[in-house]
Amino acid sequence: MSTSVASKIVLITGANQGIGFAIAKTLSSKPAYHVLMGSRDAQRGIDAAKKLQGQGLHVEPITIDVTSDESIAKATQQVMKQFGRLDVLINNAGVSLKEDGISGLELRNIYQETFAVNTFGAALTTESFIPLLKSSPTPRIVFMSTVVSSLANEQKFPAFLPVYRSSKSALNMLMMHYASMYKDAGWKVNASCPGYCATNLNAFAGMDTPDNGALNAVRLATLGEDGETGTFSNKDGVIAW
Template sequence: MKTVLITGANRSIGLETAKQLSEKGLFVYLGSRNLAKGEATVKELSEKEFQNIKAIEIDVTDPESIVKAKNTIESEQVKLDILINNAGILGVNPQTAAETSVNDIREVFDTNFFGVINVTQAFLDLLKKSDSPRISNITSGLGSLTLHTDPEWKYYHIKTAAYGPSKSALNAYTIALAYELRELPFKVNVIDPGYTATDFNGHSGPGSVESAASFIIKHTIADENGPTGQYFSNDIEDETGISPW
Protein backbone atom coordinates (compact mmCIF):
# COMPACT_ATOMS: atom_id res chain seq x y z
CA MET A 1 0.00 0.00 0.00
CA LYS A 2 1.40 3.38 -1.00
CA THR A 3 1.67 6.08 1.63
CA VAL A 4 1.06 9.80 1.27
CA LEU A 5 1.58 12.79 3.54
CA ILE A 6 -0.61 15.84 2.96
CA THR A 7 0.24 18.96 4.93
CA GLY A 8 -2.60 21.26 5.97
CA ALA A 9 -5.11 18.49 5.35
CA ASN A 10 -7.69 18.87 8.09
CA ARG A 11 -10.00 21.02 5.95
CA SER A 12 -10.89 22.24 2.45
CA ILE A 13 -8.86 21.00 -0.52
CA GLY A 14 -6.34 19.09 1.60
CA LEU A 15 -9.11 17.20 3.36
CA GLU A 16 -10.91 16.34 0.14
CA THR A 17 -7.62 15.15 -1.36
CA ALA A 18 -7.12 12.88 1.65
CA LYS A 19 -10.62 11.44 1.20
CA GLN A 20 -10.17 10.74 -2.50
CA LEU A 21 -6.75 9.15 -2.02
CA SER A 22 -8.16 6.97 0.75
CA GLU A 23 -10.85 5.78 -1.64
CA LYS A 24 -8.10 4.88 -4.11
CA GLY A 25 -6.51 2.58 -1.53
CA LEU A 26 -3.61 4.71 -0.31
CA PHE A 27 -2.62 5.12 3.32
CA VAL A 28 -2.96 8.82 4.11
CA TYR A 29 -1.21 10.80 6.80
CA LEU A 30 -3.48 13.77 7.35
CA GLY A 31 -1.16 16.58 8.39
CA SER A 32 -2.48 19.12 10.86
CA ARG A 33 -0.80 21.82 12.95
CA ASN A 34 -3.15 20.92 15.79
CA LEU A 35 -3.17 17.18 16.47
CA ALA A 36 -6.48 17.26 18.35
CA LYS A 37 -8.22 18.90 15.38
CA GLY A 38 -6.63 16.40 13.01
CA GLU A 39 -7.73 13.46 15.12
CA ALA A 40 -11.26 14.85 15.34
CA THR A 41 -11.33 15.09 11.55
CA VAL A 42 -10.10 11.50 11.16
CA LYS A 43 -12.74 10.31 13.64
CA GLU A 44 -15.45 11.93 11.52
CA LEU A 45 -14.01 10.34 8.39
CA SER A 46 -13.89 6.94 10.07
CA GLU A 47 -17.56 7.27 10.97
CA LYS A 48 -18.21 7.86 7.26
CA GLU A 49 -16.29 4.62 6.53
CA PHE A 50 -13.12 6.21 5.18
CA GLN A 51 -10.20 3.91 5.93
CA ASN A 52 -6.42 4.12 6.21
CA ILE A 53 -6.25 7.75 7.29
CA LYS A 54 -4.20 8.80 10.30
CA ALA A 55 -3.78 12.28 11.75
CA ILE A 56 -0.23 13.46 12.24
CA GLU A 57 0.91 16.70 13.84
CA ILE A 58 3.06 18.81 11.55
CA ASP A 59 3.62 22.55 11.55
CA VAL A 60 5.60 23.43 8.42
CA THR A 61 7.12 26.47 10.16
CA ASP A 62 8.42 24.39 13.09
CA PRO A 63 11.47 22.23 12.30
CA GLU A 64 11.05 20.18 15.48
CA SER A 65 7.46 19.35 14.51
CA ILE A 66 8.58 18.30 11.03
CA VAL A 67 11.33 16.01 12.33
CA LYS A 68 8.91 14.41 14.77
CA ALA A 69 6.43 13.72 11.96
CA LYS A 70 9.19 12.32 9.76
CA ASN A 71 10.37 9.99 12.52
CA THR A 72 6.82 8.78 13.12
CA ILE A 73 6.23 7.94 9.47
CA GLU A 74 9.64 6.31 9.16
CA SER A 75 9.00 4.08 12.17
CA GLU A 76 5.55 3.07 10.92
CA GLN A 77 6.09 2.87 7.16
CA VAL A 78 9.87 2.93 6.52
CA LYS A 79 9.28 4.97 3.35
CA LEU A 80 7.00 7.65 1.93
CA ASP A 81 5.67 7.44 -1.62
CA ILE A 82 3.94 10.79 -2.04
CA LEU A 83 4.39 14.20 -0.44
CA ILE A 84 1.74 16.81 -1.11
CA ASN A 85 2.84 20.19 0.22
CA ASN A 86 -0.62 21.70 0.61
CA ALA A 87 -0.34 23.87 3.74
CA GLY A 88 -0.58 27.55 2.93
CA ILE A 89 -1.81 30.90 4.19
CA LEU A 90 -3.14 33.98 2.42
CA GLY A 91 -1.85 36.62 4.82
CA VAL A 92 -3.19 40.07 5.55
CA ASN A 93 -5.75 41.73 3.33
CA PRO A 94 -5.36 44.01 1.45
CA GLN A 95 -1.84 43.23 0.28
CA THR A 96 -0.53 46.27 -1.52
CA ALA A 97 3.06 46.33 -2.71
CA ALA A 98 3.52 49.87 -1.43
CA GLU A 99 2.24 49.33 2.10
CA THR A 100 2.32 45.67 3.14
CA SER A 101 5.01 45.33 5.79
CA VAL A 102 8.03 43.11 5.38
CA ASN A 103 6.97 41.21 8.51
CA ASP A 104 3.57 40.43 6.96
CA ILE A 105 5.22 39.29 3.74
CA ARG A 106 7.77 37.22 5.64
CA GLU A 107 4.98 35.46 7.56
CA VAL A 108 3.39 34.28 4.31
CA PHE A 109 6.74 33.17 2.88
CA ASP A 110 7.51 31.24 6.08
CA THR A 111 4.56 28.94 5.43
CA ASN A 112 4.12 28.96 1.66
CA PHE A 113 7.77 28.87 0.63
CA PHE A 114 10.22 28.13 3.42
CA GLY A 115 7.76 25.70 5.01
CA VAL A 116 7.65 23.65 1.82
CA ILE A 117 11.44 23.55 1.73
CA ASN A 118 11.58 22.52 5.39
CA VAL A 119 9.21 19.61 4.84
CA THR A 120 10.62 18.51 1.49
CA GLN A 121 14.20 18.38 2.66
CA ALA A 122 13.24 16.50 5.82
CA PHE A 123 11.32 13.82 3.91
CA LEU A 124 13.62 13.35 0.91
CA ASP A 125 15.36 10.33 2.43
CA LEU A 126 12.04 8.55 2.99
CA LEU A 127 10.86 9.44 -0.51
CA LYS A 128 14.05 8.05 -2.02
CA LYS A 129 13.13 4.65 -0.54
CA SER A 130 10.00 4.58 -2.73
CA ASP A 131 9.98 2.98 -6.19
CA SER A 132 7.98 5.90 -7.58
CA PRO A 133 8.32 8.96 -5.34
CA ARG A 134 6.12 11.96 -6.03
CA ILE A 135 6.27 15.53 -4.73
CA SER A 136 3.39 17.87 -5.51
CA ASN A 137 3.70 21.47 -4.38
CA ILE A 138 0.31 23.15 -4.31
CA THR A 139 0.58 26.54 -5.94
CA SER A 140 -1.77 29.15 -7.42
CA GLY A 141 -2.41 30.85 -10.72
CA LEU A 142 -1.42 34.01 -8.86
CA GLY A 143 2.13 32.66 -8.91
CA SER A 144 2.37 32.88 -12.72
CA LEU A 145 4.46 35.85 -13.77
CA THR A 146 3.43 35.34 -17.40
CA LEU A 147 -0.27 35.55 -16.62
CA HIS A 148 0.23 38.50 -14.28
CA THR A 149 1.68 40.53 -17.14
CA ASP A 150 -1.18 39.72 -19.51
CA PRO A 151 -3.98 42.33 -19.27
CA GLU A 152 -6.34 39.84 -20.94
CA TRP A 153 -5.99 37.31 -18.12
CA LYS A 154 -9.25 37.05 -16.18
CA TYR A 155 -7.47 37.49 -12.83
CA TYR A 156 -5.08 40.18 -14.04
CA HIS A 157 -6.30 42.73 -11.51
CA ILE A 158 -5.79 40.45 -8.50
CA LYS A 159 -2.33 41.45 -7.30
CA THR A 160 -0.89 40.47 -3.91
CA ALA A 161 2.40 41.59 -2.41
CA ALA A 162 2.89 38.42 -0.32
CA TYR A 163 0.73 35.50 -1.42
CA GLY A 164 1.39 35.61 -5.18
CA PRO A 165 5.14 36.17 -4.83
CA SER A 166 5.38 33.32 -2.31
CA LYS A 167 3.88 30.99 -4.92
CA SER A 168 6.14 32.36 -7.65
CA ALA A 169 9.10 31.52 -5.43
CA LEU A 170 7.65 28.06 -4.79
CA ASN A 171 7.34 27.51 -8.54
CA ALA A 172 10.99 28.46 -9.03
CA TYR A 173 12.13 26.17 -6.21
CA THR A 174 10.17 23.29 -7.72
CA ILE A 175 11.92 23.70 -11.06
CA ALA A 176 15.31 23.52 -9.32
CA LEU A 177 14.31 20.50 -7.23
CA ALA A 178 12.88 18.61 -10.20
CA TYR A 179 16.11 19.21 -12.11
CA GLU A 180 18.26 17.94 -9.26
CA LEU A 181 16.18 14.76 -8.94
CA ARG A 182 15.84 14.17 -12.68
CA GLU A 183 18.03 11.03 -12.69
CA LEU A 184 15.89 9.41 -9.99
CA PRO A 185 12.30 8.13 -10.45
CA PHE A 186 10.87 11.29 -8.88
CA LYS A 187 8.07 13.35 -10.38
CA VAL A 188 8.16 16.84 -8.89
CA ASN A 189 5.51 19.33 -10.02
CA VAL A 190 3.58 22.39 -8.95
CA ILE A 191 -0.19 22.06 -9.13
CA ASP A 192 -2.71 24.90 -9.04
CA PRO A 193 -6.10 23.46 -8.00
CA GLY A 194 -7.80 26.53 -9.45
CA TYR A 195 -9.86 29.27 -7.89
CA THR A 196 -11.85 27.09 -5.49
CA ALA A 197 -14.61 27.96 -3.03
CA THR A 198 -13.01 27.40 0.39
CA ASP A 199 -12.65 29.05 3.79
CA PHE A 200 -9.32 30.34 2.45
CA ASN A 201 -11.05 32.87 0.17
CA GLY A 202 -14.42 33.25 1.86
CA HIS A 203 -15.90 30.72 -0.56
CA SER A 204 -15.59 33.22 -3.40
CA GLY A 205 -14.06 30.85 -5.92
CA PRO A 206 -16.16 29.19 -8.65
CA GLY A 207 -14.52 25.77 -8.37
CA SER A 208 -15.40 22.89 -6.04
CA VAL A 209 -13.09 21.14 -3.60
CA GLU A 210 -13.98 17.86 -5.31
CA SER A 211 -12.70 19.13 -8.67
CA ALA A 212 -9.62 20.68 -7.06
CA ALA A 213 -8.67 17.47 -5.25
CA SER A 214 -9.29 15.34 -8.32
CA PHE A 215 -7.01 17.61 -10.35
CA ILE A 216 -4.24 17.40 -7.75
CA ILE A 217 -4.45 13.61 -7.67
CA LYS A 218 -4.50 13.32 -11.46
CA HIS A 219 -1.19 15.13 -11.74
CA THR A 220 0.35 13.53 -8.64
CA ILE A 221 -0.07 9.83 -9.28
CA ALA A 222 1.00 9.92 -12.92
CA ASP A 223 3.03 6.93 -14.11
CA GLU A 224 6.75 6.86 -14.87
CA ASN A 225 6.13 8.50 -18.25
CA GLY A 226 4.55 11.56 -16.65
CA PRO A 227 6.27 14.94 -16.66
CA THR A 228 8.43 16.43 -13.94
CA GLY A 229 9.18 20.09 -13.32
CA GLN A 230 5.81 21.14 -14.76
CA TYR A 231 3.16 23.67 -13.75
CA PHE A 232 -0.43 22.42 -13.97
CA SER A 233 -3.53 24.53 -13.39
CA ASN A 234 -7.17 23.56 -13.06
CA ASP A 235 -8.02 27.00 -14.44
CA ILE A 236 -6.32 26.33 -17.79
CA GLU A 237 -9.01 25.36 -20.26
CA ASP A 238 -7.25 22.77 -22.38
CA GLU A 239 -6.65 19.06 -21.99
CA THR A 240 -3.03 19.41 -20.90
CA GLY A 241 -3.78 21.69 -17.97
CA ILE A 242 -0.30 23.17 -18.37
CA SER A 243 0.04 26.74 -17.15
CA PRO A 244 2.57 29.33 -18.35
CA TRP A 245 5.17 30.19 -15.76
Protein backbone atom coordinates in the same frame (compact mmCIF):
# COMPACT_ATOMS: atom_id res chain seq x y z
CA MET B 1 -6.42 0.00 10.66
CA SER B 2 -4.46 -2.35 8.43
CA THR B 3 -1.86 -0.88 6.11
CA SER B 4 -0.44 -3.38 3.69
CA VAL B 5 3.26 -2.99 2.89
CA ALA B 6 2.12 -2.62 -0.72
CA SER B 7 0.21 0.59 0.13
CA LYS B 8 1.52 3.91 -1.10
CA ILE B 9 2.16 6.13 1.89
CA VAL B 10 1.05 9.72 1.30
CA LEU B 11 1.65 12.78 3.47
CA ILE B 12 -0.48 15.85 2.83
CA THR B 13 0.31 18.99 4.81
CA GLY B 14 -2.68 21.12 5.85
CA ALA B 15 -5.15 18.29 5.28
CA ASN B 16 -7.55 18.99 8.13
CA GLN B 17 -9.73 21.21 5.93
CA GLY B 18 -10.22 22.61 2.43
CA ILE B 19 -8.43 21.23 -0.60
CA GLY B 20 -5.98 19.16 1.49
CA PHE B 21 -8.92 17.37 3.12
CA ALA B 22 -10.47 16.78 -0.33
CA ILE B 23 -7.18 15.34 -1.64
CA ALA B 24 -7.00 13.05 1.40
CA LYS B 25 -10.55 11.84 0.76
CA THR B 26 -10.00 11.17 -2.95
CA LEU B 27 -6.59 9.53 -2.60
CA SER B 28 -7.60 7.31 0.32
CA SER B 29 -10.62 6.14 -1.69
CA LYS B 30 -8.09 4.35 -3.92
CA PRO B 31 -7.28 0.95 -2.41
CA ALA B 32 -3.50 1.31 -2.82
CA TYR B 33 -3.16 4.58 -0.89
CA HIS B 34 -2.77 5.18 2.84
CA VAL B 35 -2.98 8.89 3.70
CA LEU B 36 -1.32 10.70 6.58
CA MET B 37 -3.44 13.81 7.10
CA GLY B 38 -1.12 16.59 8.22
CA SER B 39 -2.52 19.15 10.62
CA ARG B 40 -0.69 21.83 12.58
CA ASP B 41 -3.22 21.39 15.39
CA ALA B 42 -3.37 17.82 16.74
CA GLN B 43 -7.06 17.87 17.68
CA ARG B 44 -8.15 19.34 14.33
CA GLY B 45 -6.19 16.53 12.65
CA ILE B 46 -7.85 13.85 14.79
CA ASP B 47 -11.32 15.28 14.09
CA ALA B 48 -10.68 15.49 10.33
CA ALA B 49 -9.27 11.96 10.13
CA LYS B 50 -12.26 10.61 12.09
CA LYS B 51 -14.62 11.93 9.41
CA LEU B 52 -12.85 9.90 6.71
CA GLN B 53 -12.16 6.88 8.92
CA GLY B 54 -15.93 6.86 9.55
CA GLN B 55 -16.34 6.30 5.80
CA GLY B 56 -13.93 3.35 5.97
CA LEU B 57 -11.07 5.25 4.35
CA HIS B 58 -7.39 4.53 5.10
CA VAL B 59 -6.25 7.75 6.74
CA GLU B 60 -4.61 8.76 9.98
CA PRO B 61 -3.75 12.13 11.47
CA ILE B 62 -0.21 13.39 11.84
CA THR B 63 0.77 16.64 13.51
CA ILE B 64 2.97 18.88 11.39
CA ASP B 65 3.39 22.64 11.54
CA VAL B 66 5.50 23.53 8.53
CA THR B 67 6.85 26.68 10.22
CA SER B 68 8.44 24.63 13.02
CA ASP B 69 11.65 22.64 12.43
CA GLU B 70 10.90 20.64 15.57
CA SER B 71 7.43 19.72 14.34
CA ILE B 72 8.73 18.77 10.86
CA ALA B 73 11.47 16.62 12.43
CA LYS B 74 8.98 14.89 14.76
CA ALA B 75 6.62 14.09 11.88
CA THR B 76 9.54 12.76 9.81
CA GLN B 77 10.64 10.50 12.69
CA GLN B 78 7.08 9.25 13.09
CA VAL B 79 6.78 8.31 9.40
CA MET B 80 10.26 6.73 9.52
CA LYS B 81 9.32 4.58 12.51
CA GLN B 82 5.88 3.61 11.25
CA PHE B 83 6.55 3.04 7.54
CA GLY B 84 10.27 3.43 6.81
CA ARG B 85 9.50 5.38 3.65
CA LEU B 86 7.24 7.98 2.05
CA ASP B 87 5.85 7.53 -1.47
CA VAL B 88 3.99 10.80 -1.99
CA LEU B 89 4.47 14.23 -0.41
CA ILE B 90 1.85 16.88 -1.09
CA ASN B 91 2.98 20.33 0.06
CA ASN B 92 -0.51 21.75 0.40
CA ALA B 93 -0.41 23.86 3.59
CA GLY B 94 -0.84 27.51 2.72
CA VAL B 95 -2.06 30.88 3.92
CA SER B 96 -3.34 33.99 2.22
CA LEU B 97 -3.32 36.79 4.77
CA LYS B 98 -5.03 40.16 4.47
CA GLU B 99 -2.56 42.33 2.59
CA ASP B 100 -4.60 45.12 0.99
CA GLY B 101 -4.02 48.49 2.65
CA ILE B 102 -1.27 47.11 4.92
CA SER B 103 2.05 48.94 5.21
CA GLY B 104 5.19 49.35 7.28
CA LEU B 105 6.10 46.81 9.93
CA GLU B 106 2.72 45.14 9.59
CA LEU B 107 3.44 44.52 5.90
CA ARG B 108 6.86 43.06 6.76
CA ASN B 109 5.12 40.69 9.17
CA ILE B 110 2.61 39.65 6.49
CA TYR B 111 5.48 38.89 4.09
CA GLN B 112 7.32 36.90 6.75
CA GLU B 113 4.28 34.90 7.86
CA THR B 114 3.21 34.16 4.29
CA PHE B 115 6.62 33.06 3.05
CA ALA B 116 7.17 31.11 6.30
CA VAL B 117 4.27 28.81 5.45
CA ASN B 118 3.85 28.87 1.66
CA THR B 119 7.52 28.85 0.64
CA PHE B 120 9.99 28.10 3.45
CA GLY B 121 7.54 25.61 5.02
CA ALA B 122 7.23 23.63 1.79
CA ALA B 123 11.02 23.77 1.24
CA LEU B 124 11.97 22.59 4.72
CA THR B 125 9.28 19.90 4.76
CA THR B 126 10.52 18.58 1.42
CA GLU B 127 14.16 18.61 2.58
CA SER B 128 13.24 16.68 5.71
CA PHE B 129 11.30 13.98 3.83
CA ILE B 130 13.80 13.51 0.95
CA PRO B 131 15.56 10.56 2.68
CA LEU B 132 12.20 8.80 3.17
CA LEU B 133 11.15 9.55 -0.41
CA LYS B 134 14.45 8.01 -1.56
CA SER B 135 13.28 4.77 0.06
CA SER B 136 10.18 4.71 -2.16
CA PRO B 137 10.30 2.90 -5.52
CA THR B 138 8.12 5.68 -7.03
CA PRO B 139 8.54 9.07 -5.31
CA ARG B 140 6.03 11.80 -6.16
CA ILE B 141 5.95 15.38 -4.86
CA VAL B 142 3.16 17.86 -5.51
CA PHE B 143 3.46 21.57 -4.67
CA MET B 144 0.15 23.43 -4.35
CA SER B 145 0.61 26.62 -6.32
CA THR B 146 -1.79 29.02 -7.98
CA VAL B 147 -2.33 30.45 -11.44
CA VAL B 148 -1.80 33.96 -10.01
CA SER B 149 1.87 33.06 -9.39
CA SER B 150 2.48 32.85 -13.15
CA LEU B 151 4.73 35.68 -14.37
CA ALA B 152 3.44 35.19 -17.91
CA ASN B 153 -0.15 35.67 -16.75
CA GLU B 154 0.48 38.62 -14.43
CA GLN B 155 -1.57 40.92 -16.64
CA LYS B 156 -4.59 38.63 -16.34
CA PHE B 157 -4.63 39.52 -12.62
CA PRO B 158 -2.85 42.91 -12.54
CA ALA B 159 -1.71 44.48 -9.25
CA PHE B 160 -3.22 41.64 -7.20
CA LEU B 161 -2.05 40.11 -3.88
CA PRO B 162 1.72 40.70 -4.29
CA VAL B 163 2.63 38.89 -1.08
CA TYR B 164 0.65 35.72 -1.70
CA ARG B 165 1.41 35.43 -5.41
CA SER B 166 5.16 36.03 -5.03
CA SER B 167 5.37 33.38 -2.28
CA LYS B 168 3.90 30.93 -4.80
CA SER B 169 6.13 32.10 -7.70
CA ALA B 170 9.08 31.22 -5.48
CA LEU B 171 7.41 27.88 -4.72
CA ASN B 172 7.30 27.14 -8.46
CA MET B 173 11.07 27.59 -8.64
CA LEU B 174 11.52 25.26 -5.67
CA MET B 175 9.42 22.67 -7.47
CA MET B 176 11.67 23.00 -10.55
CA HIS B 177 14.73 22.60 -8.34
CA TYR B 178 13.54 19.28 -6.91
CA ALA B 179 12.27 18.12 -10.32
CA SER B 180 15.74 18.68 -11.81
CA MET B 181 17.55 17.12 -8.87
CA TYR B 182 15.63 13.86 -9.06
CA LYS B 183 14.72 13.69 -12.74
CA ASP B 184 17.25 10.98 -13.55
CA ALA B 185 16.08 8.95 -10.57
CA GLY B 186 12.58 8.87 -12.08
CA TRP B 187 10.85 11.05 -9.49
CA LYS B 188 7.74 12.99 -10.57
CA VAL B 189 7.75 16.47 -9.05
CA ASN B 190 5.11 18.97 -10.18
CA ALA B 191 3.10 22.04 -9.20
CA SER B 192 -0.68 22.18 -9.29
CA CYS B 193 -3.20 25.01 -9.26
CA PRO B 194 -6.52 23.87 -7.78
CA GLY B 195 -8.59 26.67 -9.32
CA TYR B 196 -10.57 29.20 -7.31
CA CYS B 197 -12.22 26.96 -4.71
CA ALA B 198 -14.49 27.90 -1.81
CA THR B 199 -12.32 27.35 1.29
CA ASN B 200 -11.37 29.09 4.50
CA LEU B 201 -8.40 30.65 2.64
CA ASN B 202 -10.72 32.97 0.69
CA ALA B 203 -13.59 33.14 3.20
CA PHE B 204 -15.41 30.60 1.00
CA ALA B 205 -15.67 33.08 -1.89
CA GLY B 206 -14.20 30.65 -4.45
CA MET B 207 -16.47 29.45 -7.22
CA ASP B 208 -15.32 25.83 -7.44
CA THR B 209 -15.48 23.02 -4.88
CA PRO B 210 -12.50 21.66 -2.91
CA ASP B 211 -13.26 18.26 -4.46
CA ASN B 212 -12.67 19.71 -7.94
CA GLY B 213 -9.61 21.55 -6.61
CA ALA B 214 -8.19 18.18 -5.55
CA LEU B 215 -8.46 16.56 -8.99
CA ASN B 216 -5.20 17.69 -10.60
CA ALA B 217 -3.17 17.22 -7.41
CA VAL B 218 -4.47 13.65 -7.15
CA ARG B 219 -3.58 13.03 -10.80
CA LEU B 220 -0.03 14.30 -10.20
CA ALA B 221 0.30 12.29 -6.98
CA THR B 222 -0.57 9.08 -8.82
CA LEU B 223 1.43 9.59 -12.04
CA GLY B 224 2.82 6.46 -13.66
CA GLU B 225 6.35 5.93 -14.90
CA ASP B 226 5.63 7.85 -18.12
CA GLY B 227 4.10 10.83 -16.27
CA GLU B 228 5.45 14.36 -16.48
CA THR B 229 7.90 16.04 -14.12
CA GLY B 230 8.83 19.70 -13.64
CA THR B 231 5.47 21.06 -14.82
CA PHE B 232 2.89 23.56 -13.61
CA SER B 233 -0.72 22.67 -14.43
CA ASN B 234 -4.36 22.78 -13.45
CA LYS B 235 -7.17 20.41 -14.34
CA ASP B 236 -7.39 21.99 -17.82
CA GLY B 237 -3.70 21.53 -18.70
CA VAL B 238 -0.33 23.27 -18.59
CA ILE B 239 -0.06 26.80 -17.10
CA ALA B 240 2.49 29.24 -18.55
CA TRP B 241 5.35 30.11 -16.19
